[in-house]
Amino acid sequence: MLVEDDHSISEMVDHYLTKEGFGIVHAFDGEEGIRLFQQGSYDLVLLDIMLPKLNGMDFLKIIREKSNVPVLMISAKDGDVDKALGLGFGADDYIAKPFSMIELTARVKAAIRRATQYSAEEPAVNKVIRIHQLAIDIDNVSVLKNGEPLQLTSTEWQLLCLFASNSKKVFTKEQIYRSVWNEEYFDDQNIINVHMRRLREKIEDDPSSPQYIRPFYYESVLVSR
Known part of the structure; x- marks a missing residue:
């Protein structure tokens, strides 16, 4: 449309x-x-x-x-x-x-x-990544926090999967953009920052003090188990 x-x-x-x-x-x-x-x-x-x-x-x-x-x-x-x-x-x-x-x-x-x-749903072997109160069901494309479903956009889901599948790995913004958007990165940090803020608002107890996706030297983020 x-x-x-x-x-x-x-x-x-x-x-x-x-x-x-x-x-x-x-x-x-x-x-x-x-x-x-x-x-x-x-x-x-x-x-x-x-x-x-x-x-x-x-x-x-x-x-x-x-x-x-x-x-x-x-x-x-x-x-x-x-x-x-x-x-x-x-x-x-x-x-x-x-x-x-x-x-x-x-x-x-x-x-x-x-x-x-x-x-896309792939009803193969069910893969669920559990991080604290989060249960991330990769195959069925769903996220639960304390047993309650979270509604994520496609971009938020891709970001969460990237971090959850690479726990404790540090990513630069260029790496994040290339992995999720599949495009060349031209230093447009605003798009990444806004999507990250929205994702934190949904998964974190306190988005201003994140425990799942943490800022690292203000350039990268990581997921903490």
């Missing part, structure tokens, strides 16, 4: 992504987008922030109440505040206007790939 009120941008994105094999459903304001989202099933939402009738942030909050579908935010505002705000509401990635269609396509494919890995 593409929710974008600029018809020229919408047409350009539709033309390019259609050639890449994607089927696109358009909405030109937030209210229309919500209606179409509730009526269908989508692999990803491309969402502009500045929309008529219902802005992108409010749109995102509404769909996050019931869905973990990957959301790629689009905006002409390229400040760190806007990025943090968008990701803090549950977006999976962010791209600023003007953008290249090659970059957009790469980000779309990466987000769908991460979500596919997140949702």
Whole structure:
């Protein structure tokens, strides 16, 4: 789904992504987008922030109440505040206007790939990693804390699996980005930091004093058993 009120941008994105094999459903304001989202099933939402009738942030909050579908935010505002705000509401990635269609396509494919890995269930040998109060079920893609399920986005799940599967190993931000996003790292620490903050808010008793994923010299993180 593409929710974008600029018809020229919408047409350009539709033309390019259609050639890449994607089927696109358009909405030109937030209210229309919500209606179409509730009526269908989508692999990803491309969402502009500045929309008529219902802005992108409010749109995102509404769909996050019931869905973990990957959301790629689009905006002409390229400040760190806007990025943090968008990701803090549950977006999976962010791209600023003007953008290249090659970059957009790469980000779309990466987000769908991460979500596919997140949702795939492999009922083979059940592998559960237990760290303090957390039970991380790798095969069934679920996390329990004190027996209660946690709702993670696909990116949060990939981060948690990376750390839990490499307990007490230190990662640089470049290593984290390459492992989870599968892309070249261009020192965009904000995306990693926001996702890490959201993950800590869900798994830690006190996110300001983390016990599971600890900062290390302000450059790396590790998981403590």
